[in-house]
Amino acid sequence: MTITTIPADHPRAKSLHTREMLVDGFKRNLVVAEGLIAHGRGEAFDYLIGERTSAAAKKAIRAAAAALLLSNKKAVLSVNGNAAALCPKEIVELSKITGAAIEVNLFYRTEEREYAIKAELEKHGARNVLGVGPRASAKIPELSSERRRVDPDGIFSADTVFVPLEDGDRTEALARMGKTVITVDLNPLSRTAKAAHVTMVDNLVRAMPALVQEAQALKGKDAKSLERMVRAFDNKKNLAQSLKKIRGGAL
Numbered sequence: 001m002t003i004t005t006i007p008a009d010h011p012r013a014k015s016l017h018t019r020e021m022l023v024d025g026f027k028r029n030l031v032v033a034e035g036l037i038a039h040g041r042g043e044a045f046d047y048l049i050g051e052r053t054s055a056a057a058k059k060a061i062r063a064a065a066a067a068l069l070l071s072n073k074k075a076v077l078s079v080n081g082n083a084a085a086l087c088p089k090e091i092v093e094l095s096k097i098t099g100a101a102i103e104v105n106l107f108y109r110t111e112e113r114e115y116a117i118k119a120e121l122e123k124h125g126a127r128n129v130l131g132v133g134p135r136a137s138a139k140i141p142e143l144s145s146e147r148r149r150v151d152p153d154g155i156f157s158a159d160t161v162f163v164p165l166e167d168g169d170r171t172e173a174l175a176r177m178g179k180t181v182i183t184v185d186l187n188p189l190s191r192t193a194k195a196a197h198v199t200m201v202d203n204l205v206r207a208m209p210a211l212v213q214e215a216q217a218l219k220g221k222d223a224k225s226l227e228r229m230v231r232a233f234d235n236k237k238n239l240a241q242s243l244k245k246i247r248g249g250a251l
């Protein structure tokens with residue numbers, strides 16, 4: 001990786017480092033230019049929530065880990081370019097702990113990028129990456145973007161899908177298909193945040209390690225207590241808490 005000259009004591013070091021990871025991902029054909037802009041929208045919200053994992057986000061992370069562990073019809077972790085650039089290691093770890101499959105799913109789909117992302121995930125230990133090339137032969141109904149193309153053995157037949165940094169249209173379509181939808185989205189007002197069943201309003205670079213840790217901690221708990229955790233989670237209430245945090249910022 002071509003990480004450069006950000007001094008460790010720079011007040012925005014972490015944020016700048018994350019940008020570099022995305023620019024590096026862009027150079028390696030994992031990330032598209034539009035993905036860099038989408039990250040900018042996320043960053044603005046991160047600034048407003050104080051660039052820390054909030055109490056509300058912690059609750060959502062716990063509910064998300066429980067939902068992934070509970071899935072009985074194979075959960076799927078959907079990976080786009082930004083996610084592959086920011087947290088390939090954690091995606092693979094989460095897949096190993098929960099038994100969820102990994103599927104590449106891109107808004108701006110080209111075969112070259114699909115294979116580049118697959119290779120990046122494999123470099124971090126992934127096996128059997130779904131959704132690449134001819135495998136993405138099924139279609140999500142009522143969606144027109146290239147993101148409708150999914151793997152019949154993956155997202156199409158899954159009961160639970162984790163779609164970090166997702167577009168609202170597809171989140172809504174997946175929810176309409178009856179799937180439990182889990183996302184990470186820094187904007188509590190996005191259509192994705194509102195349509196998902198569990199939304200972690202947090203930066204992906206913080207939420208993913210926390211989610212891996214939580215899944216590890218909850219693994220082995222009986223289904224009843226996991227179910228209770230999922231049922232006790234109210235996404236709308238949780239989003240309102242995040243919004244309150246944003247509004248509460250003082251000079």
Ligand code: ATP
Nearest residue numbers: 039041042165167168185186187190191192203204
């Ligand atoms: P929607 O389609 O859901 O209404 P949108 O069109 O505003 O949302 P998209 O570009 O479709 O947004 O998706 C990107 C989303 O991901 C944005 O809501 C943005 O805030 C969020 N985002 C970008 N980078 C990160 C990140 N690193 N961590 C968490 N969320 C992020």
Ligand code: MG
Nearest residue numbers: 166167168169
């Ligand atoms: Mg969108």
